[in-house]
Amino acid sequence: MLRVDPERFDLTRFERLTAEARGAEPRERAEKLRAALALWRGPALEDLAFEPFVRDEVGRLEEARLAALEQRIDADLELGSTGELAGELEQLVEQHPLRERFRAQLMQALYRRCSRRSFSRTLRSEQAAMVS
Numbered sequence: 001m002l003r004v005d006p007e008r009f010d011l012t013r014f015e016r017l018t019a020e021a022r023g024a025e026p027r028e029r030a031e032k033l034r035a036a037l038a039l040w041r042g043p044a045l046e047d048l049a050f051e052p053f054v055r056d057e058v059g060r061l062e063e064a065r066l067a068a069l070e071q072r073i074d075a076d077l078e079l080g081s082t083g084e085l086a087g088e089l090e091q092l093v094e095q096h097p098l099r100e101r102f103r104a105q106l107m108q109a110l111y112r113r114c115s116r117r118s119f120s121r122t123l124r125s126e127q128a129a130m131v132s
Helices: 010-021 025-039 052-078 083-095 098-112 117-129
Strands: none
Touching: 010 025, 010 052, 025 052, 052 083, 083 098, 083 117
């Protein structure tokens, strides 16, 4: 029988790091989540993504990745990072237009950065998206 240390699997390490990040102080939480997210090298199970037997797992893994990303951004915001986050969040909002947390984080980053014009534009865009 083949025995493999579970820590050799990226998914095991990702899940451990995200679990360790819960309840940690913002700096440690951000570091652990960065390490967890660095394990991703592309879409989960990319070669099998269209196979019916892995479709649910691909969705679960993508949701776990996005949740970890949201948590990492929350930690960065708690640490006072705003400028560099705004650009990242603008891309994330574009890539995931229905993900409300990214929009909220973007507005928070713009507001904290005192970019009133960008904040107002994002707020109007959010309001228009909610009406549609």
